[in-house]
Amino acid sequence: MEALHKKIREEGIVLSDQVLKVDAFLNHQIDPLLMQQIGDEFARRFADAGITKIVTIEASGIAPAVMAGLRLGVPVIFARKHQSLTLTENLLVASVYSFTKQTESTVAISPRHLNSNDTVLVIDDFLANGKASQALISIINQAGAKLAGLGIVIEKSFQGGRAELDAQGYRVESLARVQSLANGVVTFME
Ligand code: 5GP
Secondary structure: OHHHHHHHHHHOEEOOOOOEEOOOOOOOOOOHHHHHHHHHHHHHHOOOOOOOEEEEEOOOOHHHHHHHHHHHOOOEEEEEOOOOOOOOOOOEEEEEEOOOOOOEEEEEEOOOOOOOOOEEEEEEEEEOOOHHHHHHHHHHHHHOOEEEEEEEEEEEOOOOHHHHHHHOOOOEEEEEEEEEOHHHOOEEOO
């Protein structure tokens, strides 16, 4: 997706060979017009997949997920990272090791919002080693819902997450595929 590639080239900051900082438009400040374009592109790619729900993870997945949900006309559920007194029912939970924070945590979704009648599109901001995606897939499986595929804003293809999802047979649509961050330069796959 050219608009996203351009934004990454112009405003992304390569923190190391492994980490790309995109605080200027996705992870802290958000570019609404770009998010709208991203949501439209996910909606276009999954238009015929029978999606009934989008599932993401708080916080940075929410903006692109909501834009896709708006275009597809379906609700967006974000997995919550912290226990809340308002979430009183038996939650669907999975543990996830955070790539950026290097800590293990749990994420949770209420079964009130996700069930075996749903066909789900997972959306997330980054795909690195795939831990966040695998946690969401586990929750979707616990709910008995069907997974139509995953929509990723920025995939770091040199880490293991994409290959694992491919091997599991899931459909993955990444709008930017980063081949390398070596020498402070972002190189894309296409
Ligand atoms: P994974 O679970 O696939 O290993 O990592 C995905 C999660 O880690 C994403 O939801 C994102 O929040 C965070 N993440 C992974 N790599 C990067 C990165 O290079 N930059 C930023 N800003 N976040 C990342």
